[in-house]
Amino acid sequence: MPTMTMIQAINSALDEEMSRDERVMLLGEDVGKRGGVFLATEGLQQKYGPDRVMDSPLSEAAILGAAVGLAAHGMRPVAEIQFADYVFPGIDQLFSQAAKLRYRSGGQFTAPMVVRMPTGGGVKGGHHHSQSPEAHFAHTGGLKVVVVSTPYDTKGLLKAAIRNDDPVVFMEPKRLYRAVKEEVPSDDFLIPIGQAAIRREGKDITLVSYGGPMIETLKAAEEMVGAGIDPEVIDLRTLMPWDKEAVLGSVAKTGRLLMISEAPRMASIASEVTATVSEELFDQLLAPPLRVTGFDTPYPLAQDKLYMPTVTRILNAAKRLLDY
């Protein structure tokens, strides 16, 4: 089996889906000759031509809105937003059109499209190349939301997203693009949207995270193990719909939940998961579900690393839970 980075997994998923189904096409800023600013689409315009790998004008509304029309007309567009931070000039196309098309037409029209976007911090990107806007999407009925953390998942979930009949926001933590290589099957495989992955089984505490902070979460888990603690680690992978069963099952076992995310804290995915667990497992909890999240500030360049959950921050919160 070949080993791949996340960025290579994206490229190979796109390549396979485009050769499998000629309705699949890519559009976005610099996705053509440039192959995308992160090279996710490298080589694909040469292979499939400028109509199927289309450089768009510099407008996220044009990209996302055109994707809706392309999808409604029968294509399977994969739109790239160059950085998740730049989805906002076009977000009404996701919220008013993509998310509501099936609903408002009573199921007559649909928008099976994928919106890829590099997300999250840690690359010295400052305000507008670091944000994690997933909560905005999950809060909006009609959009599915995936956030990947491994090359293997990336390929399987991106292929599944492209074949999905709903609009899927596919978020790629840019700091993981080249962080690790792992074995990824070169043949066709899918990972179902909506299923979390248990990265480590354990009985003392449940660590739930997704995307970029999976790195710090797993590091923290290792240190816990070193300290004789046995943590269970869950990677949500899909945020809408998130895998409640997996999380409840784990917390029912451990009695302790620590939710880790680098997005701002207020009204976040982390809030949703801990709120839900408190509602449904009240009697089985040995300690209050806690959150370690990004701070409720704009994303500062100078504190690029400190903004995100650090291993220390995770361990401190875990200690509070375990000592409770």
Add this chain to the structure above:
Amino acid sequence: MPTMTMIQAINSALDEEMSRDERVMLLGEDVGKRGGVFLATEGLQQKYGPDRVMDSPLSEAAILGAAVGLAAHGMRPVAEIQFADYVFPGIDQLFSQAAKLRYRSGGQFTAPMVVRMPTGGGVKGGHHHSQSPEAHFAHTGGLKVVVVSTPYDTKGLLKAAIRNDDPVVFMEPKRLYRAVKEEVPSDDFLIPIGQAAIRREGKDITLVSYGGPMIETLKAAEEMVGAGIDPEVIDLRTLMPWDKEAVLGSVAKTGRLLMISEAPRMASIASEVTATVSEELFDQLLAPPLRVTGFDTPYPLAQDKLYMPTVTRILNAAKRLLDY
């Protein structure tokens, strides 16, 4: 003291602030001769002229972005978004410019502006005249968020928002515009941003809500009283920053929290409040904090009333808490 509806309270607050401070000006779609589609600005263009009560082109990005520039240059703009649902075509101006201007300039530039918007359902407005997007604002560092529920608060909070040095999103539940009249001082008074109001003191259960559903929440509270239950009712009024002290104080007393909001459930203000209470009052809780919220669907016209928390739904959830 004169009695006023909420819409009259808005009009009088705007009128007073405009005559107090000539930097205060209004802009938006139809705010001029038309006086706004809900007549919030009725008569003000005649009184202050078309430069201070400005009909904008049909573009929320133009309205919100111009407000940023007006504010940065020294004005105190009050922008009207005709319906909260239509903030999205211009939301990048709130997120990338208004919310981050003070931060990105190291405090050199600021955007003291107010963005008024009719919000919420119950007026047969369908998808785009019914939504409650407050979570999007609260999740974005740099924006303050107010949601009013009474004419008195509306006047005091709107005046405070206009004098505030930060961008304030001021949400007005449109179904309350003319729902009730109450006495509102005709003279100058302010209600500080960030303070909740205890609408009823009680000891058995804490009902926390804000905006439109305050109506159903208070109705439900009445019925509880009739049934011999003694609920405490809190109106958050400000969502960013929300009054944690008031909520924790109450729940510490009652041991039971029911959070009611008509916004979608996923990653919502309701999630934030219940998550926070679980974190901080774990040992004092007699039952799991529960949420009654809008559904995670687009807002359907046909189910205009059912989409929002009904008194029955609130009472059923309260019963679960009390029987726990």
Add this chain to the structure above:
Amino acid sequence: MVQEKIRFQPFSGEPIRLVDEQGHWVASFEHGLPPEQLRRFYRDMLAARILDEKLVILIRTGKTSFIAPHAGHEAAQVGIAHALRKGHDWLFPYYRDMGLVMTLGVPLVEIFGQTLGNAADPAKGRQMPSHPGSKKLNIFTVCSAIASHIPPAAGAAISMKFRRSGQVAVCTFGDGATSEGDWHAGINFAAVQGAPAVFVCENNRYAISVNISKQTASENIAVKAHAYGIPGYHVDGLDVLASYFVMQEVIERARAGHGACLVELVVNRFGAHSSADDDSRYRSREELAAERQHDPLVRYQRFLEKQGLWDANWANELKLEISKELEAALQEALQAGEPDPLEMFDDVFAARPWHLEEQRQLLAEELR
């Protein structure tokens, strides 16, 4: 090949007009249309006018919650409808296009069902009235958000070009819509891709209360096409034949592979913006009365009279026939029941995820 039939020039100073106020044919070419078709235009404009009146009654009688009258837009809407290939080309309409979608063949029962928001609405009563749509007829369901349908229209047109489907995407909107960023972004994309999209502004010079003088300083709407390197046609939208012939030419021009274009049809808004509006607050009755003097139906009637194709009896019979048809459809629609409340949870996604299942259960129990 398309060249030989080019009749209209973009960026004309004066609006393109084929029939003058008195009903004279003032064009340099013969219209060459058979009597039935000439009469059909009249019939459809009349039907649109009668539909408008019926909708007003539904508001007055409290049977519906909202309407956006199209009186004054009939010539433009009928001209557009006849110019595109029904069921083949796609239409991306806006909320004031009830006359247009009716002319395109949306079943009357569906139109009234959508207006009543009951089970006769194929969209399950989910949206406000004046938000029609039909997959069968390639009519993209109306979205309330002004100009949000422009980029999707561009996308559909790009797909049509890519797939060589021989279709054209026609997208309508008002003058106010031209100020939205999405309007600009969508047209620019369609233009640079040379996609078969025809963007049509029904310019009634008002966006609710905002006069076009506060909307844009541009000479007219058609000139905005310069920004995209596409032709912009300035047309008298009170002239059904001008609307039809120009639309017909530009749609076939797009179909022939000559790319996108912009058409401005100058019309009148004979009523308030909507049933929720009170236009007396911002529009003088004199101005309105003056505009009403320029009625597209009256002008076209004069034209037909000159051709010996119009007489009062025929028109009255037509009126009766149309009214009967509409009334019958309305009665049928009124019979339909309320939508099932639990349908609220359908069509959010292709299948219901667990959280919507839970929320559906919650409501089901509450309704029990």
Add this chain to the structure above:
Amino acid sequence: MVQEKIRFQPFSGEPIRLVDEQGHWVASFEHGLPPEQLRRFYRDMLAARILDEKLVILIRTGKTSFIAPHAGHEAAQVGIAHALRKGHDWLFPYYRDMGLVMTLGVPLVEIFGQTLGNAADPAKGRQMPSHPGSKKLNIFTVCSAIASHIPPAAGAAISMKFRRSGQVAVCTFGDGATSEGDWHAGINFAAVQGAPAVFVCENNRYAISVNISKQTASENIAVKAHAYGIPGYHVDGLDVLASYFVMQEVIERARAGHGACLVELVVNRFGAHSSADDDSRYRSREELAAERQHDPLVRYQRFLEKQGLWDANWANELKLEISKELEAALQEALQAGEPDPLEMFDDVFAARPWHLEEQRQLLAEELR
């Protein structure tokens, strides 16, 4: 009054040019500028070029994380800077305007401090390099989001008009920015309000890798002004005198109450888009080499030589002097320490609410 000095016509087919490639003055009027000012232009262009080279070194040596080179834009940026009233008019720049803000007088230490993101940055190191700003000089701090500063520029200009401040809002951006919806919405608002805003496109024909042929089908950028009923000037941005004289005229035109306008300065991008870009993937070395033949500094040097205002010694001394100045400022900036991590929680709001206080405590303890 402003009328008598009108020299330039909008919508010229060919770009307005005053000095040709060989350095001849080809305009119909006398420039009438004193030698010191003519030489000042050269000095500032040279300084901008040297700054660019210094920034490249900072990247190579890993002292900064990002730069957006402006080589090829110097004539345009120096022309703009000299045309506006420093510290009085407002500038809404974008990330490629380091030469422009330096010429406007942003202290070199601040420029390097912002580039290094350390305590010498008045913005506390919060943004990426190439994001300068200065309240003192009315330079609106750069925001990364393309075209998001256009509506704010419109708003400031509306305020200037309302308050009769006698100021003008000058707003710069690239060719790619013209596709964003906010670009359209902002210019349209400024235009319809007759606000004193001058929108300036530094058109280098590339948006990262996207050539302008894929960006828009319009004849050029200047013609987009038709959409807003304002004049659009098409100018050779490699000609510092053309850039200066046109900008000077349109800024005074705006100040005199004649409303907004659009200026297109056609420039070259001599390097990759940024330090993060590899332009060899999409741009042939031949094309680049050919463009580099048209260097704004070389052309202006030829002009000065013809005026007897340039010789190699003077130029070399100037180079040395500028390099010294820049190096000194850089060294000073390098001395500044890292920003205090806890500053992360300042300036989100005028005062810190409880939740940021809590989060600040959390980090403070972690750092202890």
